[in-house]
Amino acid sequence: MKAATDLPPVGRHAGQPARRHLLSVADLGADGIEEVLRVTDSFVEVSGRAIPKVPALRGKTVVSLFFEDSTRTRLSFETAARRLSADVMTFSAASSSVNKGESLRDTVETIEAMGIDGVVVRHAGSGVPWQVARWLRQAAVINGGDGWHEHPTQALLDCYTITRMLAGAPAHEGGPGSLAGVRIAIVGDIRHSRVARSDVLAFSALGAHVTLVAPPTLLPPSLAGWPVEVSHDLDAVLPTLDVVYLLRLQQERMREALLPSLREYTATYGLTSTRARLLPDDALIMHPGPVNRGVEIAAEVADQPSSVITRQVANGVAVRMAVLYLLLGSGVDLAA
Structure with a gap:
């Protein structure tokens, strides 16, 4: 498998540093989709182990930034991040300062200031992950579902x-x-x-x-x-x-x-x-x-x-492991 640093960016946006996000399937194209599927094969094997965990994202921090109810997507991403040995922060809009009037931008910038590497954004408003990607300076953004737009x-x-x-x-x-x-x-x-x-x-x-x-x-x-x-x-x-x-x-x-x-x-x-x-x-x-x-x-x-249907759920963890690895991966050998 290629090291993450050898992989091409999955998405760059005008006026932003050359870092990677996954906001749309269009960021990938056919070659990018096939690359994710190939990497997923490795993580399916990892998920079948007695201890389904590898150190690929040790030292990285991933945030679940969900402004909309979710079971499958949120738990799938959090499970994927933990199996890659990343630290996971879970944001709940219901118990956050959003209820005190804090803006989305202030919320996002506050979370990034804590020192994070990746953010999974789910929001009822179409286009919100793109806006979050413009605000963040360092962290990669993954679209976990935005309005009627994409997933x-x-x-x-x-x-x-x-x-x-x-x-x-x-x-x-x-x-x-x-x-x-x-x-x-x-x-x-x-x-x-x-x-x-x-x-x-x-x-x-x-x-x-x-x-x-x-x-x-x-x-x-x-x-x-x-x-x-x-x-x-x-x-x-x-x-x-x-x-x-x-x-x-x-x-x-x-x-x-x-x-x-x-x-x-x-x-x-x-x-x-x-x-x-x-x-x-x-x-x-x-x-x-x-x-x-x-x-x-x-x-x-x-x-x-x-x-x-249940196979889709199981595969979802391995696919999201692949996505997180390709965006944030340290290049650690997955066989370790």
Whole structure:
């Protein structure tokens, strides 16, 4: 494996020092995505050890700066940092000086003054990680999800899960980091989904054919520039797929009535047991979580062998270890 100092930057921004951030899948491109997937293989092996820990980030400090509720992403990053022997600081907006009127900039600069190396930012406002990256002088910034905009590490773990699960399958025409020939449908609330946006960028960069399946009210106002096809007929699309990727209805983000009812949505776009039988036998079923069982996916379908939802969670730790290592790594031999 290359030492971290030998790796190219994953993102530089005008007017900033030449340091690295991961704010968007676009910061990586196909080569960068494939590099993350290759490094992840090493950390999957580490995670399988009796003591799943390496000294790669010993002496580094990583902050979870979460202004929005999260279970999977926050715990995944914190677990990843600890397995790399980094020190972890957890920020909770509910118990911080933000509630006393402190600005986001003052909060960020205060935390950096404590001496940190990396910040994972999650915020309900689109673009906040970019702003944080402009304010910070030393620390690398990782986008842990911003508004409706992006969630790059979710897309990376999804790419890792698909490429490794489909390795050797007839549909998998490319190399180990490629999705060439793979047909993926992203189903559900595309309009409000940062996961969908990052996944479309990542899947298409690796050569997949992506179809968005949703009612018109749950699609973005414009799909100009999206390298996708669109369908409103899930039943017609399912038999053609290698991967069906289901999204949660984000009712907390909906400011208007976009659906007649949850029951009608499930009847048309939910992956019921009957509908799941339309999938090819080797197709993967995916979901970024949290799962609303009985809405976008039937409980029995979420638990069947072709569902890799828990595999995504497990892979997420290894992928985030890879991202942290590539951004902050000291070049320590991972075999140590």
